[in-house]
Amino acid sequence: MTRxxxxxxxxxxxxxxxxxxxxxxxxxxHLALLAQIAIAALFAVSLDLILGYAGxxxxxxxxxxGIGAYAAGLLAQAGWGDPVLGLACATLAAAVTGFATSFLVxxxxxxxxxxxxxxxxxxxxxxxxxxTDITGGLxxxxxxxxxxxxxxxxxxxxxxxxxxxxxxxxxxxxxxxRRVVHSPFGLSLQGIRxxxxxxxxxxxxxxxxxxxxxxxxxxxxxxAGALLTQTTQFVSIDVFSFSRSAEVLLILVLGGIGSLYGGxxxxxxxxxxxxxxxxxxxxxxxxxLGLLLIVVxxxxxxxxxxxxxxxSKVRA
Amino acid sequence: xxxALQTRNLFKRFGGxxxxxxxxxxxxxxxxxxxxxxxxxxxTTLINLLTGFLEPTSGSVILKNEDVTRQPQHxxxxxxxARTFQINRLFADMTALQSVIxxxxxxxxxxxxxxxxxxxxxxxxxxxASLLSQLGLLEVAHVPTKDLPYGKxxxxxxxxxxxxxxxxxxxxxxxxGVPTGESRELFETIARLPREVTVLLxxxxxxxxxxxxxxxxxxxAGALLTEDVPDMIAADPRVREVYLGDAGHG
Ligand SMILES: Nc1ncnc2c1ncn2[C@@H]1O[C@H](COP(=O)(O)OP(=O)(O)OP(=O)(O)O)[C@@H](O)[C@H]1O
Ligand SMILES: [Mg+2]
Numbered sequence: 130m131t132r133x134x135x136x137x138x139x140x141x142x143x144x145x146x147x148x149x150x151x152x153x154x155x156x157x158x159h160l161a162l163l164a165q166i167a168i169a170a171l172f173a174v175s176l177d178l179i180l181g182y183a184g185x186x187x188x189x190x191x192x193x194x195g196i197g198a199y200a201a202g203l204l205a206q207a208g209w210g211d212p213v214l215g216l217a218c219a220t221l222a223a224a225v226t227g228f229a230t231s232f233l234v235x236x237x238x239x240x241x242x243x244x245x246x247x248x249x250x251x252x253x254x255x256x257x258x259x260x261t262d263i264t265g266g267l268x269x270x271x272x273x274x275x276x277x278x279x280x281x282x283x284x285x286x287x288x289x290x291x292x293x294x295x296x297x298x299x300x301x302x303x304x305x306x307r308r309v310v311h312s313p314f315g316l317s318l319q320g321i322r323x324x325x326x327x328x329x330x331x332x333x334x335x336x337x338x339x340x341x342x343x344x345x346x347x348x349x350x351x352x353a354g355a356l357l358t359q360t361t362q363f364v365s366i367d368v369f370s371f372s373r374s375a376e377v378l379l380i381l382v383l384g385g386i387g388s389l390y391g392g393x394x395x396x397x398x399x400x401x402x403x404x405x406x407x408x409x410x411x412x413x414x415x416x417x418l419g420l421l422l423i424v425v426x427x428x429x430x431x432x433x434x435x436x437x438x439x440x441s442k443v444r445a
Numbered sequence: 446x447x448x449a450l451q452t453r454n455l456f457k458r459f460g461g462x463x464x465x466x467x468x469x470x471x472x473x474x475x476x477x478x479x480x481x482x483x484x485x486x487x488x489t490t491l492i493n494l495l496t497g498f499l500e501p502t503s504g505s506v507i508l509k510n511e512d513v514t515r516q517p518q519h520x521x522x523x524x525x526x527a528r529t530f531q532i533n534r535l536f537a538d539m540t541a542l543q544s545v546i547x548x549x550x551x552x553x554x555x556x557x558x559x560x561x562x563x564x565x566x567x568x569x570x571x572x573x574a575s576l577l578s579q580l581g582l583l584e585v586a587h588v589p590t591k592d593l594p595y596g597k598x599x600x601x602x603x604x605x606x607x608x609x610x611x612x613x614x615x616x617x618x619x620x621x622g623v624p625t626g627e628s629r630e631l632f633e634t635i636a637r638l639p640r641e642v643t644v645l646l647x648x649x650x651x652x653x654x655x656x657x658x659x660x661x662x663x664x665x666a667g668a669l670l671t672e673d674v675p676d677m678i679a680a681d682p683r684v685r686e687v688y689l690g691d692a693g694h695g
Contacts, residue, residue, distance in 0.1 A: 136562030
């Protein structure tokens with residue numbers, strides 16, 4: 130029996146990654162939205178690493194998104210507006226925060242983890258609100274001025290640069306995440322998710338693995354946060370908000386957890402529907418969004434990815 | 446005599462219940478040592494204490510002359526101590542091959558490698574495949590564990606322990622729930638283990654125990670009743686009494 134090696138790229142994946150290029154030409158008027166979708170997608174991928182692969186539930190993943198957003202913002206405000214430098218610093222800041230708080234999520238069941246992650250994010254929110262001198266508090270962080278990328282590509286009004294920049298970063302980070310999840314480390318994360326009690330009996334230092342993936346997921350979220358800052362040249366305090374943590378979880382569940390692509394598909398659908406619904410029904414769009422989520426969770430198990438997989442199996 | 450595994454005055458208390466009562470056990474290097482006793486005697490609890498799955502209330506566990514009482518499970522595994530579980534603890538969505546690769550990777554020290562794909566680590570895959578073939582699992586290597594019959598799942602449970610290439614192997618009723626034919630295969634695999642591997646076996650089937658073991662310890666109500674060579678155990682009236690009082694086994 131010949132088996133497809135899942136770590137090799139499937140033809141459908143090449144096709145998938147052609148879509149962002151197609152989108153650039155087909156929707157030249159919506160590049161700002163498309164950049165936001167890429168950011169949401171990266172944020173969802175970061176949650177998928179910890180939830181979909183390691184099984185760590187989080188209601189406070191915005192903590193790391195926010196740290197990345199403020200790190201990039203403060204750096205640019207202080208005059209270091211180089212985007213790539215900003216990304217690097219934001220990644221580091223978020224990773225350090227993730228590492229430091231990872232010890233809180235090691236112990237305890239899902240409910241404990243939900244509460245702890247929620248707690249960390251809300252503490253950071255309050256902190257950002259208190260430290261008005263640094264963060265601008267509720268008014269947000271002003272005066273974020275980005276330099277051109279590599280001194281060459283300035284951010285333009287149409288969002289062309291922003292879109293290309295976000296999409297490339299998304300792709301590179303996705304590519305790295307894809308390698309990680311198909312590595313022995315990724316396999317051991319799946320082992321932990323499926324049977325954490327068995328793993329120590331195989332010789333696995335479970336806590337060390339969880340700390341590593343939580344730190345990695347935090348770093349990814351930090352990059353997404355930094356991209357938001359850099360493309361909007363502003364930081365709002367709601368980068369730390371509960372609704373942002375909840376939204377990324379919704380996006381991931383909508384798209385399907387544990388496949389990396391689910392987060393991206395979820396982001397595309399969620400952001401598009403959000404944009405469309407809030408256009409036609411500014412008051413009650415959340416109602417329709419809620420309905421969509423309920424339908425997906427109840428009737429399309431495994432989200433969009435789960436449904437696509439099922440469809441391709443039925444055809445095969 | 447050198448001992449592979451020892452306990453000194455081991456106690457384990459669950460609330461008011463004493464599940465392990467002053468157990469001092471010596472398992473010689475290379476022994477085929479059986480641990481028998483009626484249901485609820487505390488055999489599984491003892492294994493859990495030996496491996497670090499549970500912490501003892503008091504007493505100590507010594508693995509190859511090193512006190513490991515405070516060591517976490519995974520450290521003890523790295524020192525050569527592996528076990529199977531009485532009730533399967535498997536990876537439902539993984540195939541048999543994936544599960545065993547997972548365990549082999551850990552032994553080879555590559556389970557933390559995060560860049561090259563699993564499929565690029567050829568030696569680990571070869572190890573896993575040869576283990577599967579030893580246990581007659583090769584033809585179901587690519588079937589998800591949850592879709593396999595119980596007997597096959599049981600063999601994966603054993604394969605996961607063997608993948609660690611342990612020097613001390615603790616088997617908690619390995620053949621429970623395995624069809625007779627496969628159970629013979631299973632014991633043959635265990636019997637084929639290199640002589641220097643120390644095996645501590647919990648088993649209710651006395652035929653198997655007497656065929657396999659060169660030393661038997663009898664546990665009753667958490668405490669060691671006696672320990673001896675099989676012939677002496679078979680002749681011991683106290684052991685008979687314990688087993689006659691417990692009609693389910695014998
Ligand atoms: N975690 C626990 N909490 C409370 N009581 C426990 C726990 N684990 C085991 N026990 C009790 O300790 C006693 C010994 O259980 P154990 O599973 O070690 O017996 P055993 O000899 O393996 O039995 P069997 O032959 O049925 O597998 C039983 O009375 C059991 O109910
Ligand atoms: Mg038992």
